[in-house]
Amino acid sequence: MAMASTLHSDRQPDKLRSLGIVALNGMFDEMDAVGVMRQAVAEILPGDVAIVSSFGADSVVLLHIAAQVDPSLPIYFLETGKHFPETLAYVEQLKKQLGLINVTAIHPAPHDLARFDPDGDLWETDPDSCCHIRKTEPLEPITEQFGGWVTGRKRFQTKERGVLPHFELTSDDRIKINPLAYFNDADVAAYKAEHDLPEHPLYSHGYKSIGCAPCTSVVAEGEDPRAGRWRGLNKKECGIHYDFSGAIASPMNAADKYSLFKDGTFVADPFRVWDETMVAGEARYAHVPLPVFLENREAFLANPHPLGLLVSPGDRVEDAEADLGRFVSIAIKFPAFTDGRGYSTARLLTERYQYANELRAVGDILQDQIPLMRRCGINAFVITHKPTREALIENRLPEVNIFYQPVGTSEVPVGTRPYLRRAS
Ligand code: SF4
Structure with a gap:
């Protein structure tokens, strides 16, 4: 070039x-x-x-x-x-x-x-x-x-x-x-x-x-x-x-235009918010709310286009277990800083169901949450909060090294002696 x-x-x-x-x-x-x-x-x-x-x-x-x-x-x-x-x-x-x-x-x-x-x-x-x-x-x-x-x-x-x-x-x-x-x-x-x-x-x-x-x-x-x-x-x-x-x-700058942070940078987001005018058999590049998907499951499964799934607090992702591989992206909604249900959903998806495509956090996301979300397997973030956007661009996120609820096998819960944990 x-x-x-x-x-x-x-x-x-x-x-x-x-x-x-x-x-x-x-x-x-x-x-x-x-x-x-x-x-x-x-x-x-x-x-x-x-x-x-x-x-x-x-x-x-x-x-x-x-x-x-x-x-x-x-x-x-x-x-x-x-x-x-x-x-x-x-x-x-x-x-x-x-x-x-x-x-x-x-x-x-x-x-x-x-x-x-x-x-x-x-x-x-x-x-x-x-x-x-x-x-x-x-x-x-x-x-x-x-x-x-x-x-x-x-x-x-x-x-x-x-x-x-x-x-x-x-x-x-x-x-x-x-x-x-x-x-x-x-x-x-x-x-x-x-x-x-x-x-x-x-x-x-x-x-x-x-x-x-x-x-x-x-x-x-x-x-x-x-x-x-x-x-x-x-x-x-x-x-x-x-x-x-x-x-x-x-x-x-890409960071000024886009809200989706993925693979270390802000990128264009082809996905749109689901709206009622969309048709199950024809929609594409939209995150379908889980209840809408379940109601129209057959039509969505017959739809040949790329689709995402939106999981909100209270939704049972277990109900779509058999179909998770159909989605190129799953968006987990975090409506408030204090609502931790999305973390459980993310762990369920990545640890139990081995979901490996894009897993994104949407909603009210602040920089302190991002390291915790990453631990749960979330690999994309839709960020509108300005200080959080700046922190991501400058790669200054808080480190997490004390775990009350460890993820996977490498994290040790606070107060636990590693040799005791291994023994157990
Ligand atoms: S095919 Fe049409 S929509 Fe696609 S890049 Fe070319 S001009 Fe744009």
Whole structure:
């Protein structure tokens, strides 16, 4: 993978701050797209700028500008696994024709696909989660490597972008560069014609904005080009942090975005809270309350999609013993700090029933509880309490080494002499 020559920690936020993003836009507002790109790449953040490109219908203009300024500029292509074959061919065509020598495809994590989208049809029912797994998550470690990102966003595309400047400073001192901010449809067409740039192979077939195949459709004459993206859904962008034209929206720490803490970090959570509109035979990625599962057991067992189980205080998890392996996640509800019933449920699941998938704690969870929960086999936590989130990020949780109710065979109850315990 291509690496930026400068890591984020070595960057020059002070320079950016002192220069001021307003001044930057004032200085380069009149500059053409090639000039803006050249300033960013050569002067403002040399060696610390990259592009994410969808290699869609409009991508060729930005890529051509990049090739003029620096053909070795790192360009990342999100290979979601859902692209049209024509798009994959177009990537190769543009690499060759424009002389781009630093294009890297980034892929979704296989374990995320296996866990959250085993059938490859998540886009159908939950496109936001699909975009998270296939775009946002793979992109995140890449964005952290660079201080500047070139986007293909344009003012005319949406009303939210109506005031898009050439340069934007993000909250973590990264800079987004929008060389095409002032381009309109006619400008794009004129640029393509002037430089004799190849169209995406599907453009002439009515695809005016092209992303993943399942979420892209032909648009009618006169229709908004983006009407063909996620048609029928109230969705216009690929997610909070990545948009359809390859723009990095607003970089944030994972800990700021997500509530699920798992494997030592905050991660995207594909699961939703069960609601009454969900149907037993069709639901997916929801924690089904235990009583609802028991009432509709046959339908849930026939449901082929990933599901979780929600166990609340008073629920008898024993009643679902035979079906526990059906759930990829079990959520145990801890409604209050003083309610310890969830610990017993967790131990029952892990020790007696050998449940080995995700076991998560939900509810009012504070940092002192987490070491105790971990002892009981809980391996994921939905955390909203701010100090607890900070403690997790900084890895400062209290240690537990006195046990009144030991777990497993290695913990010795307080006041017990080990040799006596062994003897007993
Ligand atoms: S655009 Fe569609 S197929 Fe592609 S990642 Fe998003 S939801 Fe999935």
